[in-house]
Amino acid sequence: MITFKKIIYTFLPRKGAKNFSSQDKGAIMQNNGRLIYENTIKEFILGILFLITANYIIGILLYNSYPSVIKQTIFIGIVLNLISIIVIYNIPLYYMKKLLFIYLIVLTGLLFVNSVFVMMILPTVIPIVYYIVIPTTLYVIYPWKDVVKWSLLFLLLMLISCISSYLLNYHFREMPYENYFKYLSADSPFHTMMLPDIIAVFFCFLVICRSTYYLHLIHEIKVQKLINQETTATDKAKKSERLEIEDIKYEKIYRQIVEYFESKQPYLRPDFTLVNMANDLNINTAYLSKVINIKRNMNFNQFVNFYRISKVKEMIRDNPHYTLQHIYLTSGFNSQSSFNKAFKLQEKITPSEYANKINNPEGVS
Numbered sequence: 001m002i003t004f005k006k007i008i009y010t011f012l013p014r015k016g017a018k019n020f021s022s023q024d025k026g027a028i029m030q031n032n033g034r035l036i037y038e039n040t041i042k043e044f045i046l047g048i049l050f051l052i053t054a055n056y057i058i059g060i061l062l063y064n065s066y067p068s069v070i071k072q073t074i075f076i077g078i079v080l081n082l083i084s085i086i087v088i089y090n091i092p093l094y095y096m097k098k099l100l101f102i103y104l105i106v107l108t109g110l111l112f113v114n115s116v117f118v119m120m121i122l123p124t125v126i127p128i129v130y131y132i133v134i135p136t137t138l139y140v141i142y143p144w145k146d147v148v149k150w151s152l153l154f155l156l157l158m159l160i161s162c163i164s165s166y167l168l169n170y171h172f173r174e175m176p177y178e179n180y181f182k183y184l185s186a187d188s189p190f191h192t193m194m195l196p197d198i199i200a201v202f203f204c205f206l207v208i209c210r211s212t213y214y215l216h217l218i219h220e221i222k223v224q225k226l227i228n229q230e231t232t233a234t235d236k237a238k239k240s241e242r243l244e245i246e247d248i249k250y251e252k253i254y255r256q257i258v259e260y261f262e263s264k265q266p267y268l269r270p271d272f273t274l275v276n277m278a279n280d281l282n283i284n285t286a287y288l289s290k291v292i293n294i295k296r297n298m299n300f301n302q303f304v305n306f307y308r309i310s311k312v313k314e315m316i317r318d319n320p321h322y323t324l325q326h327i328y329l330t331s332g333f334n335s336q337s338s339f340n341k342a343f344k345l346q347e348k349i350t351p352s353e354y355a356n357k358i359n360n361p362e363g364v365s
Contacts, residue, residue: 046088048083048210049088052203053078087102100141107134112157115131130346134150135150135151136211137207159287217360251295256281257277259278260309267332270333272304306346312343316351316354324351
């Protein structure tokens with residue numbers, strides 16, 4: 001829901017927005033740059049809509065004594081802006097840009113009608129100044145090619161507005177364009193002659209200032225986004241290089257472990273531990289454990305038992321007359337329970353079942 005606090009926050013630029021806070025930088029680094037960009041655009045558009053609405057409200061008060069067509073166009077503009085504020089506040093940027101296109105078409109039509117009739121009865125060309133201001137705001141949101149197209153359209157409407165007001169004035173009042181100032185007498189009140197122009201120029205100045213500020217702010221966001229993208233790409237390259245180096249290092253350590261196990265057969269010692277291997281290879285225990293886990297998806301005990309069970313299977317095949325107790329004690333196991341558990345976990349059958357299959361002529365190894 002739109003509250004008064006949010007309206008004031010939207011109308012004014014954020015304090016310190018020009019220089020990113022550490023929180024904003026952190027959000028961008030966490031790939032939330034797009035969200036910051038969308039919120040900034042939405043904040044800018046809502047602020048412009050509030051300015052236009054305020055200008056319309058003051059205009060309908062100042063032009064209260066003028067023809068109803070002017071007041072009607074201003075009233076329609078107020079309703080259009082209020083609806084736009086509510087809708088834009090609650091939709092994402094993608095749909096916002098599509099709706100803004102429709103809004104611009106309606107606003108352009110209202111501005112054209114209003115400028116023609118105001119210039120017809122008043123000695124002013126201030127209404128066509130809005131045609132100059134609008135492209136400035138569009139440049140904050142749309143690509144420059146779209147802005148050029150709209151600018152050409154507004155230039156055409158400026159010419160048509162001037163010609164139309166002149167023709168209408170000449171037709172209805174039989175008074176040429178250069179005699180506009182004679183229409184208002186010296187006794188005309190100040191609010192009828194100059195105040196509307198002053199207020200219009202003031203609001204145009206506010207819109208241009210806000211547009212310039214947010215154009216700079218959005219440029220900073222885009223630059224920061226590019227920097228972060230380059231940083232991310234560099235970090236990924238460094239990470240990839242680091243992983244490649246680590247993989248080579250781990251492969252070298254793994255070859256040392258395998259060579260150590262096959263040549264020294266340390267697993268045949270029941271008291272063999274990870275610390276013993278670390279001392280023999282002069283490698284940190286953490287590295288050894290990590291390499292075994294990466295290369296074989298095992299912990300140290302599982303890796304040792306794999307070699308012990310391989311030795312058990314070899315002895316069962318080559319020495320069928322040996323007892324299982326002699327075999328598992330010779331292979332590095334210090335108890336029958338630990339041997340049976342490790343063997344069944346790896347081979348999915350008990351040692352006795354495996355021995356029977358090997359000794360059975362129809363069995364398979």
